[in-house]
Amino acid sequence: MKKLGIVLLALVLCLGSALALAEYPDRPVTMIIPYAAGGTTDVYGRTLAALLEEQLGQSITVVNQGGASGSIGSQYVYDQPADGYTLLVCAETMGTYRTMGVCDLGYDNFTVISPLVGDPKIIVVGKDSPYNTLEELLAAIKEKPGKVTMAHSGPGGSGHNQGLVLGVFGYDVAMISFDSGNAALLGVIGGQVDFTNPNISTLGSYIESGEVKPLAVFASERLEAYPDIPAFTEVVPEAEKYLDIPYTVLTFCVKAGTPDDVVAALKDATKTVLASDTWQEFVRKNAANRIFEQYTTDEEIKGFYDHWQSVVCWMQYDAGVAPVSPETYGIERP
Amino acid sequence: MADILSVLSVKFVLLVFLGSVAGLFVGAIPGLSVSMATALLVSITYTWQTNDALAMVMGVYVVGVFSGAVSAILINIPGAPSSVVTTLDGYPLARKGQAYKALYYATIYSFIGSVFGLVALALLAGPVSRLAIKFRPMDYFLLALFGLATVGSVTSKNYVKGLISAALGLIVSMIGLDPLVGTPRLTLGISQLRGGISTVPALVGLFGFAEVLSVIFDGHMSQTVESMGHERMSLREVLRHWKLSLYSSLLGTLVGALPGAGGPVAAFLSYNEAKRLIKKPEVPFGEGAVEGIVASESSNNACIGGALIPMLTLAVPGDAVTAIILSVFYVHGLKPGPMFIRESASSFHAILLASFIACGALLVLGLLVAPRISKVISVPKNILLPIVTVLCVVGAFACNNRLFDVGLMFVFGLVGFLMRRRGYPAAPMVLALVLGKTMDSNFRRAMALAAVADNPLVSLFGHPITAFLLVCTVLVVLSNIPFFKRLTHRKKA
Numbered sequence: 001m002k003k004l005g006i007v008l009l010a011l012v013l014c015l016g017s018a019l020a021l022a023e024y025p026d027r028p029v030t031m032i033i034p035y036a037a038g039g040t041t042d043v044y045g046r047t048l049a050a051l052l053e054e055q056l057g058q059s060i061t062v063v064n065q066g067g068a069s070g071s072i073g074s075q076y077v078y079d080q081p082a083d084g085y086t087l088l089v090c091a092e093t094m095g096t097y098r099t100m101g102v103c104d105l106g107y108d109n110f111t112v113i114s115p116l117v118g119d120p121k122i123i124v125v126g127k128d129s130p131y132n133t134l135e136e137l138l139a140a141i142k143e144k145p146g147k148v149t150m151a152h153s154g155p156g157g158s159g160h161n162q163g164l165v166l167g168v169f170g171y172d173v174a175m176i177s178f179d180s181g182n183a184a185l186l187g188v189i190g191g192q193v194d195f196t197n198p199n200i201s202t203l204g205s206y207i208e209s210g211e212v213k214p215l216a217v218f219a220s221e222r223l224e225a226y227p228d229i230p231a232f233t234e235v236v237p238e239a240e241k242y243l244d245i246p247y248t249v250l251t252f253c254v255k256a257g258t259p260d261d262v263v264a265a266l267k268d269a270t271k272t273v274l275a276s277d278t279w280q281e282f283v284r285k286n287a288a289n290r291i292f293e294q295y296t297t298d299e300e301i302k303g304f305y306d307h308w309q310s311v312v313c314w315m316q317y318d319a320g321v322a323p324v325s326p327e328t329y330g331i332e333r334p
Numbered sequence: 335m336a337d338i339l340s341v342l343s344v345k346f347v348l349l350v351f352l353g354s355v356a357g358l359f360v361g362a363i364p365g366l367s368v369s370m371a372t373a374l375l376v377s378i379t380y381t382w383q384t385n386d387a388l389a390m391v392m393g394v395y396v397v398g399v400f401s402g403a404v405s406a407i408l409i410n411i412p413g414a415p416s417s418v419v420t421t422l423d424g425y426p427l428a429r430k431g432q433a434y435k436a437l438y439y440a441t442i443y444s445f446i447g448s449v450f451g452l453v454a455l456a457l458l459a460g461p462v463s464r465l466a467i468k469f470r471p472m473d474y475f476l477l478a479l480f481g482l483a484t485v486g487s488v489t490s491k492n493y494v495k496g497l498i499s500a501a502l503g504l505i506v507s508m509i510g511l512d513p514l515v516g517t518p519r520l521t522l523g524i525s526q527l528r529g530g531i532s533t534v535p536a537l538v539g540l541f542g543f544a545e546v547l548s549v550i551f552d553g554h555m556s557q558t559v560e561s562m563g564h565e566r567m568s569l570r571e572v573l574r575h576w577k578l579s580l581y582s583s584l585l586g587t588l589v590g591a592l593p594g595a596g597g598p599v600a601a602f603l604s605y606n607e608a609k610r611l612i613k614k615p616e617v618p619f620g621e622g623a624v625e626g627i628v629a630s631e632s633s634n635n636a637c638i639g640g641a642l643i644p645m646l647t648l649a650v651p652g653d654a655v656t657a658i659i660l661s662v663f664y665v666h667g668l669k670p671g672p673m674f675i676r677e678s679a680s681s682f683h684a685i686l687l688a689s690f691i692a693c694g695a696l697l698v699l700g701l702l703v704a705p706r707i708s709k710v711i712s713v714p715k716n717i718l719l720p721i722v723t724v725l726c727v728v729g730a731f732a733c734n735n736r737l738f739d740v741g742l743m744f745v746f747g748l749v750g751f752l753m754r755r756r757g758y759p760a761a762p763m764v765l766a767l768v769l770g771k772t773m774d775s776n777f778r779r780a781m782a783l784a785a786v787a788d789n790p791l792v793s794l795f796g797h798p799i800t801a802f803l804l805v806c807t808v809l810v811v812l813s814n815i816p817f818f819k820r821l822t823h824r825k826k827a
Binding site for chain 1: 373376377380381467468469470471510511512513514515516517518525526528529530532593648649650657658661664665667669671672673674677734735736772775779782783785786
């Protein structure tokens, strides 16, 4: 009798877990945003969560767990079971945690459901700046090495990383770290710093109000929304190799080792969301890079993150920004 | 005017009021913060219309900042860092059985401060934001240093003990990722410390849990406060301090408009000014002077209008709450920035209108609730303390959803308790914690800029705002050195 009971119990448990697997998600899901409410990651994460809820048929609770460049929240997700009930929307710092000595996490520890968006950056100077074109600015940097100042959004952040590209091509600028992209922009508007490279999503109205002069899109292509601003590579063609990737990269992922069927269910739902009018309209309004359409297959996604990691980690290490060599983690030189 | 009123509807007013009631509770309950409540509102109001969402958020914000004073006065636990100063005179007043009087003053002057700041927002957003842009990294550093220099003299009879407390706070604030290099420092290999020490667990521990420990240690568990006074106050009598209030509000608005400084600095500066200007208060400062409450509450509420100015015109939040309100804007597709007030006039009007209605709600709720809630002071400690302890734990956890923060709260509680026993004030430590990161990064930023400038000294000090702040800081420090104190006394004699 007792044996029968155990067998029955085992059967019920098996059946139960099989059903649970078949029906992901069968309970509310948590999405961790590893940054404070109000930032770009938060805004995109919440938009994604709201649309994803409709597809998954379960509520998604968005939790902000900020701190240490997003590594606290990312670590939390990594410490949870790999069952697809704790989602993560992270920024590009995930690719540089290890070499910056922040923590031991990298993109390899997570399974990317989809890249989301990149935020293009524009090189701007204040309205009273003597520089009117990118050529003039670059000439001034060449003339007084180490004297022209560039404000960026924070150490090891996207603005800083992209600024390092200048150093690769022999433009020696004095990098000044600020607490956020907006604070860096204010430094330029207030006339304390010569130039900066803010995200287009926050810059928009400053161009219209004439408070800053946009000199170039810091990328290899012009932007649809601002066709008159030249691309950086039009002036420095050899920078193509470094500027064909976005420097602000938002990624939607789960912990590595999450069951394949759960990942598949999330990918399907996310695909529908990313094609929806609401999402498309939101991305268009923010003039963001559409990397979610650029990299869709598993190989493309892996290729993109590997390439990104290799370019940025080595550039940081060569410039003395990152203390740990990328070689330690088997990241090859680009 | 017609534009502004077009936003108005019964639903709008109700939502503001609902937000105000919510703000009253989260602000007054130690550990639950206004920024937490607004963060929660971002999710709730996600699908709402923009104006409805703004109505609710502004209600929570305006009343929440005020109600931080309620717990500060009644149980000596400030609801938020900006109410820390209110404890200095509010709690002593409550202990004398005049809790009602303290709450009444806090209500009236929070109302005046809020209205002052919002009028400045409505009329002077442009000029004030242009002034804020003029502040250089060195100026932010000096402003914070000035705040810390005054805090020592404000909170303790012993200036040195105040400074030591502030220095401790500064060291604690250095824990975490280095703001200019990006690598961990002072984390002792504990991975959870990489994110730094958040303000909420520290505040709740230093004031809340430390209070619990102190009472247990003193063994005054069942002792209730002396008889409750319920003295009648004429409005004319209360409004006598309008000059001090306006001056404090002005300080609050200006400091609020500077990103990163915010409520606590404004309150400390105003309190220091009040102490300097009013030589003979009826009751000495620190023992229940209503002037202290007037200065603190006027200025921290005036910060609301001030903090909204850079948020709306520069997209740079003035404090933690406006940072979250900024996300409400982004989520609803609005773009704060130099064109905002012109381009999104209707949203700007909605904010103003909601804030002014919330001020009304503040007055009504404050006056309605004050006489009832002031009885909390007579609740026996053996009932009150367990509740406070639970709230401390909940608040510490809720601020970043980490159990680690609860542990931190207990550590800070113990530290706060030991500091109290030795006569070290906790307030400077909290202020230093809030300001430390800003001071550190701005000072080093100023140095980095000076290093590449043609003339480093001119780059550092050659600006009127910098010179002014430098002189103020030096004067505060000098005036507290015994040698100079004697010197000035002799001159007078």
